[in-house]
Amino acid sequence: xxxxxxxxxxxxxxxxxxxxxxxxxxxxxxxxxxxxxxxxxxxxxxxxxxxxxxxxxxxxxxxxxxxxxxxxxxxxxxxxxxxxxxxxxxxxxxxxxxxxxxxxxxxxxxxxxxxxxxxxxxxxxxxxxxxxxxxxxxxxxxxxxxxxxxxxxxxxxxxxxxxxxxxxxxxxxxxxxxxxxxxxxxxxxxxxxxxx
Numbered sequence: 001x002x003x004x005x006x007x008x009x010x011x012x013x014x015x016x017x018x019x020x021x022x023x024x025x026x027x028x029x030x031x032x033x034x035x036x037x038x039x040x041x042x043x044x045x046x047x048x049x050x051x052x053x054x055x056x057x058x059x060x061x062x063x064x065x066x067x068x069x070x071x072x073x074x075x076x077x078x079x080x081x082x083x084x085x086x087x088x089x090x091x092x093x094x095x096x097x098x099x100x101x102x103x104x105x106x107x108x109x110x111x112x113x114x115x116x117x118x119x120x121x122x123x124x125x126x127x128x129x130x131x132x133x134x135x136x137x138x139x140x141x142x143x144x145x146x147x148x149x150x151x152x153x154x155x156x157x158x159x160x161x162x163x164x165x166x167x168x169x170x171x172x173x174x175x176x177x178x179x180x181x182x183x184x185x186x187x188x189x190x191x192x193x194x195x196x
Contacts, residue, residue, distance in 0.1 A: 087183075094138050094182040101129050102177060102188070133180070141179040143172050143190040152179045152186045158196035169195050 108122045130140070141152055145167055148155065159173045167173045172192040179190035 091182060091185060091187060094136070094180075095187045097133060097136070097138060098180045098188045101126070101133060104129060105178070138180050138182050138187070141181055141186070141190065143175050143179055143192060145171055145173075147171055148192070148194045152181070152189050154189045154191050155194060156191045157193040159193050161195050164195040167195050171195055 104122070104126050108119070108126065111118055111122065113119070133140075143153065147170055153172065156176060161169055164173045171194060172190075173195045174193040175190060176193070177188070177191040179186065180188045
C-alpha cells in the first residue's frame with residue numbers, strides 16, 4: 001500500500017488519490033460517541049438575549065467604534081507632538097542655563113590668582129549655580145582622568161606624558177570647558193587636552 005510519504009515526489013493527482021482513499025477508510029464519529037454533562041440550569045430566553053448581545057455587533061456600532069478610534073488617533077498624535085516639543089524646549093532651556101554657567105567659569109579663569117577673596121566669592125556662586133543646574137536635571141559628565149570620548153568631548157590639544165602628573169596616555173589631563181547632559185542627551189561638549 002502506498003503512503004503519502006512515499007508519494008511525496010509524485011504528481012499532485014497521485015497525492016490527491018491517496019488522500020481520498022485514506023479519508024474513505026476513516027471511521028465515522030457521531031455526537032453520541034462523546035459523554036456530555038447535563039446542563040444544570042435550563043437555558044432561558046433571557047440567557048439567549050444576553051448571549052446574543054455579547055456575541056453580535058451591529059454595523060452601526062462597528063462604524064461608531066471606527067469613528068471613535070479615528071477621533072482618538074489625532075489626540076494621541078497631538079499629545080506626542082506636544083511632548084516632543086516640550087522636550088525640545090526643555091533641552092534648549094538647559095543649553096541656555098549651561099551657557100550662562102560657562103560664562104561664570106570663563107570669568108573665573110580671567111581673575112588674577114592673587115585676588116583670593118574674589119575667587120572665593122566666584123567659587124561660592126559657581127557651586128550654587130551647579131546645584132541649581134542639578135535641581136533642574138542637568139548633570140555634569142565625568143571628564144577629568146577619563147579616556148577621551150568623542151561623543152561628548154572636543155580635543156583642543158595634547159599634553160606630553162611626562163607633564164601629565166601620572167595620568168595615563170589617551171586620558172583627559174586638562175579640562176577647559178565642562179560637559180553637561182539632560183535626560184541622557186549631551187547639551188554641551190567638554191573641551192579637553194589629552195595625554196599624548
